[in-house]
Amino acid sequence: MCTAAALCGTLLLAACGPGGDAGAARPTPVRVADAPAKLPIPRGKGSRTPDDFNGDGHRDLVLDSLVKVQSHADDAGIGVVYGSARGLTPGARQLLSPARYAARTKGRLPAVFDAEASCDLDKDGFTDLIVSTDPPYDGQGRPPVPLQVLFGAPGGLTRAVKLTVPAAARFGNDWPDQPVCGDFDGDGAQDLVLHASGEQLSYLRGPFTRKGTPRTAGAPVPSPGEVPTGPAADVNRDGYDDLVVRAAEGESRASVVLGGPAGPTRTGTVLPEGLDVALGRFGRGAALDAAVGTLDETLLRYDLPTAGRAVLRSPGSLLDAADFDGDGLSDLVSSGSGVRVFRGRTTGLSTAGTVTVEPSARGTTEVLAVGDFDGDGRADLALRTYLGETKDTVTVHPGVKKGLVAAKPAVTFSTSEFLADN
Numbered sequence: 001m002c003t004a005a006a007l008c009g010t011l012l013l014a015a016c017g018p019g020g021d022a023g024a025a026r027p028t029p030v031r032v033a034d035a036p037a038k039l040p041i042p043r044g045k046g047s048r049t050p051d052d053f054n055g056d057g058h059r060d061l062v063l064d065s066l067v068k069v070q071s072h073a074d075d076a077g078i079g080v081v082y083g084s085a086r087g088l089t090p091g092a093r094q095l096l097s098p099a100r101y102a103a104r105t106k107g108r109l110p111a112v113f114d115a116e117a118s119c120d121l122d123k124d125g126f127t128d129l130i131v132s133t134d135p136p137y138d139g140q141g142r143p144p145v146p147l148q149v150l151f152g153a154p155g156g157l158t159r160a161v162k163l164t165v166p167a168a169a170r171f172g173n174d175w176p177d178q179p180v181c182g183d184f185d186g187d188g189a190q191d192l193v194l195h196a197s198g199e200q201l202s203y204l205r206g207p208f209t210r211k212g213t214p215r216t217a218g219a220p221v222p223s224p225g226e227v228p229t230g231p232a233a234d235v236n237r238d239g240y241d242d243l244v245v246r247a248a249e250g251e252s253r254a255s256v257v258l259g260g261p262a263g264p265t266r267t268g269t270v271l272p273e274g275l276d277v278a279l280g281r282f283g284r285g286a287a288l289d290a291a292v293g294t295l296d297e298t299l300l301r302y303d304l305p306t307a308g309r310a311v312l313r314s315p316g317s318l319l320d321a322a323d324f325d326g327d328g329l330s331d332l333v334s335s336g337s338g339v340r341v342f343r344g345r346t347t348g349l350s351t352a353g354t355v356t357v358e359p360s361a362r363g364t365t366e367v368l369a370v371g372d373f374d375g376d377g378r379a380d381l382a383l384r385t386y387l388g389e390t391k392d393t394v395t396v397h398p399g400v401k402k403g404l405v406a407a408k409p410a411v412t413f414s415t416s417e418f419l420a421d422n
Contacts (some may be wrong), residue, residue, distance in 0.1 A: 004095075046124060052126070067416045113131055
């Protein structure tokens with residue numbers, strides 16, 4: 001799911017960047033002067049809306065890959081487009097460049113600044129953004145923590161602080177990364193799970209302080225794999241969030257790890273080998289279901305952890321789940337080989353009534369996010385189509401009662417607009 005729910009990595013929210021451009025350097029396709037006029041970020045008072053960094057009750061969009069003025073130029077940073085009652089407003093934007101927003105390590109700013117996960121870590125009603133960086137490391141002993149947190153606020157995201165991972169919560173000498181948000185102990189606060197090493201996970205209990213310190217963090221917990229993957233969800237409806245842990249990067253088996261009073265410590269269902277996993281309510285079972293994407297087909301496991309089996313005969317290795325028609329069931333987005341949306345039914349997913357979303361521009365299309373950006377109770381589909389490193393188009397296709405996803409986007413813009421803010 002660009003991260004298991006979105007293995008491209010997501011997520012959260014997280015998107016795979018465009019490939020290199022072997023041609024000569026070219027100017028950006030939309031001149032900086034043609035970018036939409038920059039608007040003030042609406043000031044909110046806090047909300048429970050996901051990905052609401054300014055707390056105004058409207059969902060915002062994170063753009064981890066932005067176009068460049070010319071090929072092979074440095075990345076500008078992370079872009080955020082803020083929402084409104086009418087949906088995303090491209091003019092209300094924020095460029096999170098390392099120079100302005102990253103924390104220094106040993107006096108050095110990071111060159112890498114990548115969005116990883118988002119949730120309200122400090123329980124103040126403003127979503128926070130966890131990013132990955134590249135702090136200096138000489139290869140001796142444990143590497144430093146590469147994760148930083150940008151806390152949400154009425155005026156948008158604030159300057160980053162380093163995430164604290166206590167030594168007792170670490171295991172081995174791997175980088176503590178791959179963050180997944182969730183309330184794994186059921187206390188109402190968002191926690192973080194990180195990769196440790198040797199099939200161990202670092203479990204940090206929230207809420208977190210504004211200095212990036214967890215409330216508590218005990219010894220690492222055993223895990224059936226190396227790669228924790230979000231978004232988390234309460235699979236078995238017991239009041240504790242659960243997550244998917246993959247055995248390794250790339251094509252591998254995965255397991256559902258169940259939360260509880262002690263955190264994510266129990267292995268539930270072991271899933272078949274694949275490239276990505278999406279959790280959702282695709283049928284009318286008592287629990288959530290899992291879709292596992294492979295290069296040739298999608299493998300379905302219904303009503304976890306009992307896991308009745310089925311197969312969706314359609315290629316598409318990257319998966320996302322959301323309710324686009326507002327019927328209470330999750331629909332499945334399959335990408336990597338075109339963008340297709342399969343309707344959730346009381347009997348489960350099938351290829352009947354599949355909706356194919358055609359990109360509005362030429363290039364390679366990826367799923368940026370699925371979520372309700374216009375507040376109508378139905379999820380929307382945010383796509384990015386890019387051509388090399390200097391040209392892209394972002395579109396947001398509304399969810400609809402009939403047809404799942406509108407063919408015509410409600411919002412269209414290019415990430416080149418952020419070049420005006422650099």
